[in-house]
Amino acid sequence: MKIRNAFVNITSPGRNFVTLKIETDEGIYGLGDGTLNGRELAVASYLSDHLIPCLIGRDPFQTEDIWQYLYRGAYWRRGPVTMASIAAVDVALWDIKGKALNTPVYNLLGGRSRQGVMVYAHANGKDITHAIEDVERHRQLGYRAIRVQSGFSGNKSTYGVPKATGRYEPAERGLPSEYDWATEPYLRHVPKLFERVRDHFGEDLHLLHDCHHRLTPIEAAGLGKELEPYHLFWIEDPVPAEFEEGYRIIREHTTTPIATGEVFNSIWDAHDLIRNQWIDYIRMTIVHGGGITHLKKVADFAALYHVRTGFHGATDLSPVTMAAALHFNTAINNFGIQEHMPHSEETDAVFSHNYTFKDGYMFPGDAPGLGVDLDENLAAQYPYQRAYLPINRKLDGTLADW
């Protein structure tokens, strides 16, 4: 079998997605996600202008060789644009391989290691009372693990809470919005939030929280310590993680588990975090981490250090990535949890898929390959719209992490 052609689809059914479709001379095709929130067209160009010409005529079964060719062959390694582009190719090839062998992708990665993939939902509210109502709503939907974020006095807005009612979707059309940020009221608020939530729901629910890179190591260490009585499943991205050793300080002070890595794109972003056991969960997922081929190596390396996966699963990761993650999570031993932020109806209509949700678990389905398809006619009705993630400024105007 040979790769005959490949093209990039850009569509915006509520939000932007970049999808690579690779076609073979035997009529089988595969899909890969290359969506990089706020920088979509850079990946589209990387694929169309630089990778696709190198793929024509290659054997799509050679996932390892093609990955090495694209990674080493670029000379300029790593970075989110490069690695999302490589991921799009890699995932499309695994999809082709599964279809050609008539088996779901999880069978190519080790087979079923568990019956279902535990996912966590997002609950939020403008204050603690509304957040508790939203946790209850998600509990009734069957979720066993819930991330909780709420607004608080002292900041006009915060990460994870929508400005109006409706879904939380961080990317906004047009140029980047600017929000304000003050750490002190946040640090006072979060322990009160989890005291109330634990008190209301008891111990029989996994609770998670995303700090979204806004703290310093010593602030995060203090927060982790204060949250210990409420037995969180994890706190996520307590600090920006370019400086991996910052996590040592957090680790020395608290037993609250730590997850990080949704913005990582290579094992070399997480190597020290894992081998020093400074984190418990690695969040770098398939689209941003160079695809299934690289993530399998990352997961196997992490397993040696008791680090489990907790893949990013926000709406900016397309249903193709969700499917790939569910196959992956089904097959590996050191799976921890999977984030689940459901896509809009428009997105699900463009990307029909075989994966399902029941009682807090998700299942990849048994269709050959990934079990996702792209309705190109419907996709064409939603042209690309420029959109960005917001930025944060401290109250005096200093630019801060969002």
Ligand code: EZ4
């Ligand atoms: O802000 O995916 O845990 N989930 C998150 C997400 C990220 C967005 C950025 O594109 O932190 O909501």
Ligand code: CO
């Ligand atoms: Co996050």
